[in-house]
Each structure stands twice: as C-alpha cells, then as structure tokens.
Amino acid sequence: LQVRLLIAVLEVGPLFLGYKVWTRGAIIMTNKRIDTSEIYDNINQQIDKLINAIKVKSDDETIVIAQKHAFDKLSNIQKIIAEEYEALKKNTEWKRFTIAFYGETNAGKSTIIETLRIMLDEETKLESEKNFQKILKTKNITQENVDNVYQEILDTAKYKDVLAGQKKDIDAKWLFIIDEQTKVLKNLKKQYEIERSKLSWFGKIVAYFKPSPLKLEINEKIKKLNDVNKQYGSEAKEIDKEIAQNDKKHDAAVKEDERLKKACQDLVPYVDGQIIGNGVSDFTRTNSTYKFNMDGVEFDLIDVPGIEGNEGIVTDSIMEAVQKAHAVFYVTRKPAAPQSGTDGNGTLEKIKYHLGAQTEVWTIFNQAANNPIRLQQPIVSDDELDSLDNMNSVIADKLGVEHYRGNIVLSAYPAFLAVAKCLVPGSKDIYSKIKFLKQFDVYDLLAVTKFKEFVAQLPRDIIGNWKEKIIQSNYNKAVVTIVSAISSIEEIQSLQFKPLEAALNRNAVDSKSKLDNGVNMLEARLNGVGGDIVANFKSSARGRIYEKIDNEISNDSFEDYLKKYIKDEIDKAGNSLTEETNKECERFQQHIEEIIEKNRENMDQIFDKLSNHSSMENFNIDLKIDIDNGIKTGALIGIAGMIVSICTGLLSGPLAWVLAGLTLISATWSAFRGFFSSDYKKKQQRKNADENIRKVANKLDDNITRGLSNVRPGIQANINKIKKHIDVPVAIVKNINKELTKVDGNLKRLIIEIKGASVND
Numbered sequence: 001l002q003v004r005l006l007i008a009v010l011e012v013g014p015l016f017l018g019y020k021v022w023t024r025g026a027i028i029m030t031n032k033r034i035d036t037s038e039i040y041d042n043i044n045q046q047i048d049k050l051i052n053a054i055k056v057k058s059d060d061e062t063i064v065i066a067q068k069h070a071f072d073k074l075s076n077i078q079k080i081i082a083e084e085y086e087a088l089k090k091n092t093e094w095k096r097f098t099i100a101f102y103g104e105t106n107a108g109k110s111t112i113i114e115t116l117r118i119m120l121d122e123e124t125k126l127e128s129e130k131n132f133q134k135i136l137k138t139k140n141i142t143q144e145n146v147d148n149v150y151q152e153i154l155d156t157a158k159y160k161d162v163l164a165g166q167k168k169d170i171d172a173k174w175l176f177i178i179d180e181q182t183k184v185l186k187n188l189k190k191q192y193e194i195e196r197s198k199l200s201w202f203g204k205i206v207a208y209f210k211p212s213p214l215k216l217e218i219n220e221k222i223k224k225l226n227d228v229n230k231q232y233g234s235e236a237k238e239i240d241k242e243i244a245q246n247d248k249k250h251d252a253a254v255k256e257d258e259r260l261k262k263a264c265q266d267l268v269p270y271v272d273g274q275i276i277g278n279g280v281s282d283f284t285r286t287n288s289t290y291k292f293n294m295d296g297v298e299f300d301l302i303d304v305p306g307i308e309g310n311e312g313i314v315t316d317s318i319m320e321a322v323q324k325a326h327a328v329f330y331v332t333r334k335p336a337a338p339q340s341g342t343d344g345n346g347t348l349e350k351i352k353y354h355l356g357a358q359t360e361v362w363t364i365f366n367q368a369a370n371n372p373i374r375l376q377q378p379i380v381s382d383d384e385l386d387s388l389d390n391m392n393s394v395i396a397d398k399l400g401v402e403h404y405r406g407n408i409v410l411s412a413y414p415a416f417l418a419v420a421k422c423l424v425p426g427s428k429d430i431y432s433k434i435k436f437l438k439q440f441d442v443y444d445l446l447a448v449t450k451f452k453e454f455v456a457q458l459p460r461d462i463i464g465n466w467k468e469k470i471i472q473s474n475y476n477k478a479v480v481t482i483v484s485a486i487s488s489i490e491e492i493q494s495l496q497f498k499p500l501e502a503a504l505n506r507n508a509v510d511s512k513s514k515l516d517n518g519v520n521m522l523e524a525r526l527n528g529v530g531g532d533i534v535a536n537f538k539s540s541a542r543g544r545i546y547e548k549i550d551n552e553i554s555n556d557s558f559e560d561y562l563k564k565y566i567k568d569e570i571d572k573a574g575n576s577l578t579e580e581t582n583k584e585c586e587r588f589q590q591h592i593e594e595i596i597e598k599n600r601e602n603m604d605q606i607f608d609k610l611s612n613h614s615s616m617e618n619f620n621i622d623l624k625i626d627i628d629n630g631i632k633t634g635a636l637i638g639i640a641g642m643i644v645s646i647c648t649g650l651l652s653g654p655l656a657w658v659l660a661g662l663t664l665i666s667a668t669w670s671a672f673r674g675f676f677s678s679d680y681k682k683k684q685q686r687k688n689a690d691e692n693i694r695k696v697a698n699k700l701d702d703n704i705t706r707g708l709s710n711v712r713p714g715i716q717a718n719i720n721k722i723k724k725h726i727d728v729p730v731a732i733v734k735n736i737n738k739e740l741t742k743v744d745g746n747l748k749r750l751i752i753e754i755k756g757a758s759v760n761d
Helices: 036-052 061-091 109-119 123-138 143-197 201-209 213-265 315-324 347-355 372-376 382-399 412-419 428-439 442-448 451-462 466-550 555-613 634-651 656-660 668-676 678-760
Strands: 002-004 097-103 288-294 297-303 327-332 361-366 404-410 624-626
Touching: 036 061, 061 315, 061 466, 097 109, 097 315, 097 466, 109 123, 109 288, 109 297, 109 327, 109 361, 109 412, 109 451, 123 288, 143 213, 315 347, 327 347, 347 382, 361 382, 372 428, 382 404, 404 451, 412 428, 412 442, 412 451, 428 442, 442 451, 466 555, 466 678, 555 678
Parallel strands: 097 297, 097 327, 327 361, 361 404
Antiparallel strands: 002 624, 288 297
C-alpha cells in the first residue's frame, strides 16, 4: 500500500482528545476527593494516556504508518490542548467569586462597576475619595467657587459691554454739544473780524478798553465751551475708571478660573467615573479587576473591553476575563436580541464563542436616561419587555437554559450620578447630578433606576452559595472542551465519515463484483479459446488427411500421414493456444486495470465531494488512498504467465499419448477388400481418420479443460489480493468510525465523572 493517510480526522483540533478506551479508575472521578487546583493537570494526564494508547505493535505496514501519523498529530493536538488548559489553570480563580462585565462597546459596563464601587465602599475607591477631598481642601476648590468665578466672568463681561455703551453715549452727547457750540463761536468770530476791520485806529483803541457787544458775546461763548469740555472730561474720566475697575475684576476672575481649572486637573485621577468611557471605541483595552467585600463575602468584578471595537487588540483580555469569571453579566443598551452576522461573526456568535463555557450568564439591559424627565415613566416599556423576553429566549438557546439566568433591568448613569461624591467642580457630570437631584433625592433616584434592587440581588441570587458556584464554574470550563470534542466527533461522523464509509463500501462492492465478472468472463473466453482450438484441430487435421485419402494412398502411407498431420495440428494448436491465451490475458489485464482505475476515480470523487460540499469548514478532509501499481501489472502478468505455462505444457510435451491413442487400419479383410474396391478403402480410411482425430480431439479438449480448471484458483487468488487492497479504504474508514464511537462514549463518561467530582467537591 501507498497510503496518503485516511486519518485527516486527526487534523481537527480538540476533536481527538484520545484514541483508545479510557483506563478504568484513571479518570477524574474517583472515590477520593480531587484537589480542584489540579483538575486541568489530571485531564492532561488522561489525554497523554489516550495518545500513548495507540502505540501498539503491528505487522501491518499500513497500520504502522497510520499509527505513526496519528501519534504525531495527536501529540501536536495534545500540545494545543495542554496550552489551553494551562491558560485556564493560569486564569481560573478558585478562592474569590469573580464576575465579568462583558458586552458591546459603550454599553455602560464601567458605569455599573463604578456605581458599585462607590455604593459598596470598594477599597481603592475609598482611597481615591480621600485623595480627592484632600486636593479639594488644600487647593480651595469648591463648586461654589467655580460657580462664583464663572458668574463673575459672565457678569464682568456683560457689564463691560454696558460700560462700553455708556461711554459711547457720553462721547456722542458731549461731542455733539461741543461741535454745535464750536460752530456758533466760529460764526461770531467771523462777524467780529468784519466789524473790527471797519474801525479806525482810534476806534480800535476805544474798542480795546470798551469791548463791543459782539466781543462780549464771543467771550461768553468761549467760557461756555470750556465748561462743556470740563464736564465731558469729568464724565469720560468717571466711565473710564469704572471700565478699568470692571476689567480688573474680569481679569481676576479669569485668572482664578484658570487656577481652578489647573487645580481640577489634579482631581482627575481620583474623580468618580474615571473608568467610564467617553464614547470613543476601545476606551477600555485591558481588564480591570475591582475587589469587594459585601457582608463578609469577598468577590471581584472585572471590567472587560467591549466586543464591538477593534477586537484584534483586546481578544486576549476578553478570553482571560471570561476564563477567570464564575459568572458573567452581558451588558447591552439594546432590548433586542443580539444579531447573527452574515459572516458568522455577529454579536450572537461572539457571545457563544466567549461565554459558551460559562456556568452562569445574566443579561443587564442598561436603559439610557440622560434627563430626569425620562425617569418620570417606567424604566422599560411594554414593547421593550416583549423584546427582552425574546432576547432571553435567543441567548438561552445559544448558551443553554441551564447556564442562562435571565435579564436584569437598570439605568446606570443616573444611579452613578446619585451616589457620586467626587465629581470635578464645573464638570458636565456635576451639573447633570444637580439636574437629577432637583427632581429626585438620592434614595428615590436609586429606586427608579432599579440600581438599589440590583445591589440587593447580588448577594441573594448571584453571589449566594459562591463556593459551590466557583467549583461548578471551573469544572464546567474543563467539561466544555470535552463537550466540544464530542460535538465535533458526532458531527464529523454524521456529515463525513459515516457517509464516507458507506460510499467507499458501495464503491468497493461494485468494483469487486466487476472483478468477479471479469474472472468469469476470462474463464468463459479461455474455454471458448480451447473449444475453438479443438475444433480447428479437428477441421484442419481432417481436411489434410482427407486430401491425401482422395489421392489414393496406401494404408501405410495413410498411417504415416495421419500421425504427421495430427502432430502438426497439435503443434499448431499449442501455438494458437499460447497466442490466444496471451490475447485474452492482455484483454483481462486491461479490463482489471480499468476496474482498478475506475475504483480510484470513484474514491477521488467521493473524497472531493465530501471536501467541497461539507458544511463543516473547519473539517475539510484530504483523504487519498492509492493502490500500488504492482497490482495493475506484476500480479496480472503472473496470472497470464501461469495460464500460458499451464496451457502450453499441455500441448508441447511428448506425443506418446497421441500415438498410443491411434487406432490404425490393420485388419486383413479390410486391407484385402480395399485392394479390390478403392472407394471402400477410402471410406475405411476416412472412418479411421475421423475416429482417431475424434479421440485425439477429445483427449486434447479434456487436457485443455482440466488445465484451465487448474488455472482458476490461481487467478482467483490474485483477484482476491486485489479485492483485499480495494477493501483497505473501507477498513480504514470503518476503523476510524469505530474509534470515533469509542472516544465519543468514553468522553461522555468522562463528563459524567467530572460533573460527579464537582458535586463531591
């Protein structure tokens, strides 16, 4: 055999956790309690035993090759499984009950955890609060200060505009008055110059000592204009002073605002809600674990990265968290059931992949409520309740009703605002808190958001009997890999290997039937060849001796000719038998080769069909079995040579048996009568020739028939060898199915024993 290994089933990951029957008494479940910290080591030991169990001695080269291939593959698989169990062993928590908050990006996981940290006085949160309050005190940061400064900035900015308007009005009023009086004064001066130009030199001297009425009026106007300028200057100075004072107050407020903002930056690391996302995808990229003590029960909460972001950078964190957790909260903002993806990678598939090993899964529907008006009505509507019922059914169907616990409804953000103690003064959250608390007090806000009910449910329904839940959860994770193997075994058997066995068996039965028909056809053809050779012998020998008889020969000559012609025709018969036998053997050999080739083509089609049309993308098989070319040539040449040697030996040996069988003309009366009657002599010679030719032909036919009958066992033995090779693929696949069934049963028993161990623990 040249086997291109029909053990491709060993390519399918954790499908083959073992290959032989589990050793009784060596599995997880015993009467002696097993230390739960060693559960994964124990399972790995059993896998090692299963792999080593295939190391059996065999004289069959095919089995040896298959076993070596299987052992290599299983060793690699065992390494992969060992790595998976090592990860579980590393990540699994046995002493503290652990809950993972898992869900879509921006679903509110961190908000829920932060609210619990505040309400349940989580240790690091208390320390953070101390630091926050210390900074507030040392740097004199209060909401009142922030509000006052902010209001001062607004007031001074507003008053600055008012003062600017007043200054504008003052300028407009006094500049108008000054402009008007300046125009009047200018006209008076022009009139005075005309008047003065008309005076004599004496009149000018008199006018100097006694001003004219026009000059007196000009002087009065100048005095009034000076008074106006003084009043304008006084009012302008006063408004400028007020503007300067307002600018000083504004600048001081801005400076204080900058100081407060800078001081508030020191608060940020300790603020409530620091872990809450800002709406940006993948805000949470690594797991964060928070430790709690609630009524003496210690437990941990893990904040897990969102599953809807760039999962390539958070996959390891997600898997680490769900491996460690004993219960999982799937957090969502949508009351609708998670959807399957067109590419098989939707939210529902992710939940199944990530949470399939969990013993306890809850859904938290986190209702958005950014305004207190939203909380004036029930937190969920009737339509949303119906959607949640449907969501429960979908997730329970995906995870199993024994693992899915149902949904919890709450609104996390208002609850967070209700209990938050450390919010940065002037931040959006603190103003939102003020807005909500104008409508609800803290107690009522926790009630309407159902967060108070959620906190009460934690010790009652989720953390209760936590020791048993830890054991059950961790054992269940160990079982999941085995359950997956069982599912894979049953699926690959039903979809591939059982149909493959049936198809290969049908092909083998058909091919073997054709081989038998070929043997029967060869036997019939060889018998036909023998019959034709005997008939030709009789016809040719009779024709030749009859020709001599017709030419009037003596009895002595007749005897010589008859012996010679019989010898010649026997030689011809031997040559013909060799030649025709070779032709039939070549035809038979070609026919058998065609059957073998057709068998191979059918097998290839069977394998290709299963590979191309299998719904199990991860279990594509590449199974090819070649029948050695020696079956097509060497074995069949041996058959032909055997037939030729037997048949040739029948006819090419000594002729004593022929001569001894001749009955010649020797009776005296016959000879005497022949002397007088030529016709009578000829008649007697013909009769004698016919009788002897018939006897020789009968002897020849008997020997050929007997010889060919001796050929059949040899032919059949070689054909049986070919049949055996044709049965090899069927036997291998049948054996694989047998081993799969064994492993399937043993793994199911192992699950029962592991579950029994978890109960005993």
